[in-house]
Amino acid sequence: MGRSPCCEKAHTNKGAWTKEEDQRLISYIRAHGEGCWRSLPKAAGLLRCGKSCRLRWINYLRPDLKRGNFSDEEDEIIIKLHSLLGNKWSLIAGRLPGRTDNEIKNYWNTHIKRKLISSGIDPQTHRPLNSTATAAAAAVSSTCLDFRKSAPVNEPVENIVYKSVADNSSSNDDTKCNSSTTEESQPPPRPPLKEEEASADAVDLELSIGLFPSRSSYRSDSFKLSSAESKAFFDFLRPPAAVMTKAMCLCWQLGFQKGQSCSNCQSYGLDRPR
DNA sequence: AATATTTCCAACCGCTCAATA
DNA sequence: GTATTGAGCGGTTGGAAATAT
Structure with missing residues (x-):
């Protein structure tokens, strides 16, 4: 039926x-x-x-649509968000005011995909198409978002701790994306967070994708975000208020379960992130 | 100038999910 | 608890426009 x-x-x-x-x-x-x-x-x-x-x-x-070519900045945002979210066009569109999911999807398929491939980057995994493509690896690294960059040096470390998903990865102190690894193309499913872990005050983010520092780097206890850094991180996840809906907060990507609320959802009064 | 090929994007299709009866 | 409905999403397609031969 x-x-x-x-x-x-x-x-x-x-x-x-x-x-x-x-x-x-x-x-x-x-x-x-x-x-x-x-x-x-x-x-x-x-x-x-x-x-x-x-x-x-x-x-x-719709009257609020932005017409015309995508800017370099928009290109960069799309690539970064795609590396985090995959083909979640509506979520990506939620962070590009005036652009639609359909427009971004078309733009990805006709322009960005080709651009990445010609740079030696796999558009699905955001990793080099072959391991010797050093220039490509550098290009991938440039698409990383580093939320630690703008943090004040003496800011107390709190709120967010990045934790390794794979404990058998080799130790490495750099904070670049995991672009040079040869791991599977899709990140493994993340286990749900325990309720206390998912509280806004002590979020334990198990990230395993190229946008963020490599697994081997964030497994270290030293990889923690200050309050300023975590604010930058959640600001990035948060779409403009005008377009915010239940489905748009990205906390579910980070392991939050139905019924839990991250600080983003709480600030918008959204108590049931998808 | 005519025809073939490629590119681009608006629109459609089938599906999932949340809400509701 | 189950069935139904409507909204929304992502993949795909059709055809117009641009470009190549």
Whole structure:
């Protein structure tokens, strides 16, 4: 038993939208706001599926959309977020105001992917395509986010401790991404955090992906973040307030379970991160 | 100038998940 | 607890535009 179709396909238009259809949709949403997409087409006098209306509005007609080429800074953010989140286009879009998930997905597939490959970087793993590509390795390292960089020297260490996932990794004091490793392309699933571990005051982040320092470096007790660093870290995870939804906080990526709240979610009153 | 090929992106499709009856 | 519904997501496709031959 599958889902029933979202609309009566026999009586709906498909394909490119006409100016008149666009105008109807814009007028309706201006007058009534975004609401029930299923009933919107009929109410707006459109022979379109509700899903199609939603897509058209979100990806093309919304007034806050940023048009034009992606900046170098946006490129960099997309690459960094992709190395952290993978193909979670909506989450990435949540951190690029005015850009849509569809736009970013298309841009990734047509530009960034190619750019990374031509630099010798695997766009899925963000690691060099071959181990001898030193220039590529350097390029990957440059996509690392280092939250420790801007921290005051004498800041007390607290809040966040990066912990190694794989204890059998070799010791290494550098803080670069794990770009030169030959490990599997996908990080292993992270075990859920215990409730006390997941509290906002003592977050134990088990990160195992290239965006952050190598496993071998953050296994050390010396790899701890100061309060300023942890603030920078959570600021990075936090999308603009205007677009923040339950699903957008990244704490679930870090092992938080349903019903737990990280400090981001608490600050937005979101008590049930996905 | 005509045709073939490639690139790009808007739109669609099928699926999952959360909410609700 | 289960079924249904609607919203939203990511992968894929179709076709227009750009470029090459």
